[in-house]
Amino acid sequence: xxxxxxxxxxxxxxxxxxxxxxxxxxxxxxxxxxxxxxxxxxxxxxxxxxxxxxxxxxxxxxxxxxxxxxxxxxxxxxxxxxxxxxxxxxxxxxxxxxxxxxxxxxxxxxxxxxxxxxxxxxxxxxxxxxxxxxxxxxxxxxxxxxxxxxxxxxxxxxxxxxxxxxxxxxxxxxxxxxxxxxxxxxxxxxxxxxxxxxxxxxxxxxxxxxxxxxxxxxxxxxxxxxxxxxxxxxxxxxxxxxxxxxxxxxxxxxxxxxxxxxxxxxxxxxxxxxxxxxxxxxxxxxxxx
Amino acid sequence: xxxxxxxxxxxxxxxxxxxxxxxxxxxxxxxxxxxxxxxxxxxxxxxxxxxxxxxxxxxxxxxxxxxxxxxxxxxxxxxxxxxxxxxxxxxxxxxxxxxxxxxxxxxxxxxxxxxxxxxxxxxxxxxxxxxxxxxxxxxxxxxxxxxxxxxxxxxxxxxxxxxxxxxxxxxxxxxxxxxxxxxxxxxxxxxxxxxxxxxxxxxxxxxxxxxxxxxxxxxxxxxxxxxxxxxxxxxxxxxxxxxxxxxxxxxxxxx
Numbered sequence: 001x002x003x004x005x006x007x008x009x010x011x012x013x014x015x016x017x018x019x020x021x022x023x024x025x026x027x028x029x030x031x032x033x034x035x036x037x038x039x040x041x042x043x044x045x046x047x048x049x050x051x052x053x054x055x056x057x058x059x060x061x062x063x064x065x066x067x068x069x070x071x072x073x074x075x076x077x078x079x080x081x082x083x084x085x086x087x088x089x090x091x092x093x094x095x096x097x098x099x100x101x102x103x104x105x106x107x108x109x110x111x112x113x114x115x116x117x118x119x120x121x122x123x124x125x126x127x128x129x130x131x132x133x134x135x136x137x138x139x140x141x142x143x144x145x146x147x148x149x150x151x152x153x154x155x156x157x158x159x160x161x162x163x164x165x166x167x168x169x170x171x172x173x174x175x176x177x178x179x180x181x182x183x184x185x186x187x188x189x190x191x192x193x194x195x196x197x198x199x200x201x202x203x204x205x206x207x208x209x210x211x212x213x214x215x216x217x218x219x220x221x222x223x224x225x226x227x228x229x230x231x232x233x234x235x236x237x238x239x240x241x242x243x244x245x246x247x248x249x250x251x252x253x254x255x256x257x258x259x260x261x262x263x264x265x266x267x268x269x270x271x272x273x274x275x276x277x278x279x280x281x282x283x284x285x286x287x288x289x
Numbered sequence: 290x291x292x293x294x295x296x297x298x299x300x301x302x303x304x305x306x307x308x309x310x311x312x313x314x315x316x317x318x319x320x321x322x323x324x325x326x327x328x329x330x331x332x333x334x335x336x337x338x339x340x341x342x343x344x345x346x347x348x349x350x351x352x353x354x355x356x357x358x359x360x361x362x363x364x365x366x367x368x369x370x371x372x373x374x375x376x377x378x379x380x381x382x383x384x385x386x387x388x389x390x391x392x393x394x395x396x397x398x399x400x401x402x403x404x405x406x407x408x409x410x411x412x413x414x415x416x417x418x419x420x421x422x423x424x425x426x427x428x429x430x431x432x433x434x435x436x437x438x439x440x441x442x443x444x445x446x447x448x449x450x451x452x453x454x455x456x457x458x459x460x461x462x463x464x465x466x467x468x469x470x471x472x473x474x475x476x477x478x479x480x481x482x483x484x485x486x487x488x489x490x491x492x493x494x495x496x497x498x499x500x501x502x503x504x505x506x507x508x509x510x511x512x513x514x515x516x517x518x519x520x521x522x523x524x525x526x527x528x529x530x531x532x533x534x535x536x537x538x539x540x541x542x543x544x
Contacts, residue, residue: 010448011369015377018362018423025396025415026384032395043398106292112523113295114477116495117516120502121298124309124513131297131316163291224388227479231499245390245480252394253484265391276386 030269036262043256054263064264066239067247068271073154074243075222078161083214086166087207090173091199108167115164119231122160123147126232150240153233157241160228165221169214176210177203216279223272244268302326302513309510325510329518335501336490337515344476344494345522347412351475352468354417359467360460363426364452368438378427384420390480397484407488416475422467429463430456469530473523494519 037054041047058064093104110118125132126146137143146156184202193201226245229235235242235250242250248268252261297316301309302325304318329337365371366378396415405411433456441451457464482496492500498519502512 007442007448008370009372011365011371011374014361014365014369014452015371015374018358018381019377021358021414022381022384022418022420025399026387026392026418026420027380029392029395029399030387032399033392036395036398109295109524109527110291112473112520112527114495114498114516114519114523116477116479116498117298117519118294120498120512120516121294123502124301125294125297132294163294167291220388224390226390227477227495227499230479230483231502248390248393249480249483252397258394258398261394265394268388269386269391272388272391273386 033262033265033269036259037266039259039262041258043258047259050259054260057260058263058267063239063242064247064267067242067244067264068267070154070239070241071223071225071243071245074157074161074225074241075219077155078158078222079215079218081158081162082166082169082218083211085162086169086214087173087211089166089170090177091203093170093174094177104170107170110164111167113164115227116231118160118164119228122156123232126156147233148237150238153237154240157225157228157232160232161222161225165218169218172210172214173207176207180206212279212282216276219275220272298513299517302510302517304510306509309513325514326518328511329515334489335497337494337497337518339490340492340494340497341518343409343491346409347416347493348472348475350409351413351416352472354413355419355422355471356464356467358417359419359422359426360457360464361452362423363428364430364456366423366427367430368433368435368456381420381423384418385424389415393480393484400485405485407486407491409491411485412482412493415481416478419467419471419474422471425463425467426460429460433459469526472526476523 038049038051039047040050040053089107093100097103122132124130127133128143128145128148130146133144133146145152147153180203184206185198188198188202224245225243226249229241229243229246230249233241235246244264245268248261248264251257251264300317303321303323305320305322305324308318329335362381366374400406400411400415403411405414437455438451441455446454477495478493479495479499482493483499486492486496494515498512498515501515
């Protein structure tokens, strides 16, 4: 030990405020969510212990399963499109082109726009009288009910999500591509490897960590989607866009079922936890190569 | 294609109502006018300048608190070998996995019991928490050489002075990235203000827009005008600091 023991212990005082505040405002509420999920409670009358009743009810609640499915559907499809799309854009921006900075910035701008504002704008554009619907009708001759059809509206939500965050992942992939040592490509070129061969045998394996990171953060981000659905559809039509965050909000603050809402929160938390553990395991086993 | 919705939002906010609704669509306004913006000041039940002020205050202090907590904790974790260092770090880091949506109900009850409903503090504290920021700063402080700290100690500097005068200036880039990303995050939040704020004068901008757009079903240029204004601060930051922005993403995204 190079440093004397007393000084080392002083580090604790640097960490203490964070420990206290995170403990009170993050960890304690999470534990409380578990606690409340065993109670029936509406904030007005006395809370009543109901054991597993909230969970039993949740497992039989079609509205809950609908939200669960909606959230997964929204998350997975969004992420797949976003990752492929942003990776292709990053590849494209490796090439020399005119107005490269302008194009890059325009793709990035949606990232920094306020989600609520964007949701309002897209809502206007996608309405049956909106500009997007009309342009689409003019070009393709199809009148699509972007916001009023049970089968299409979930995809309108995905469209907005993709539009909003593709630019973020594009930047991450551009940075990832810059980190691939140029010497690999030069060696491959000398060996006569084609563009596709270089892509599949050098670029993709080298960017594995970037892909994993993009996937994990993308899932966590999209899984928590709320403002977009709250503003654009309020979960409709026919609850086809009622994601879990929106359901938790409605159960607690519209129907004042705090206990039941907490049970859904716990399910939400455990789902993300299981997902993170699986990711972590995959990540670990892959990095042992 | 990516810019179109943004473009449409901006130009349409200068149209009269009849043109926003017009079919066939005309993209550019026939006669540009500022009515939508001036009208925003005339709603009796919406005080938008107050909401802007609220959002600015909350964003400023939430980011400030985040920076203070993340730098001190990051430094403590990176540069000291105190008892249970690793355990504490894992506890803080594990809060990354707590989705905010999962704790809103208990957090609301906690804040209500603390009497922080409808207060700036009630908005600021939860919005300043970012375990990711702690992680980022810890990684960054690892790169500050121990020798510099040690020689300052020999010169008789206190632990806090070493942190403040030596370590913090060296971590400028990381702190800057944290500021940019956290302010963007706080400025845009909707769920927490919706829950903790019920009195009209305490609303934040995103909350006000959500309410404002919920009342009227048809598009009004006023709704677009306020959306443009809400996006403006972050856009200005982006235009002036676009280099730092992308650098910030790669720093926060990859390290």
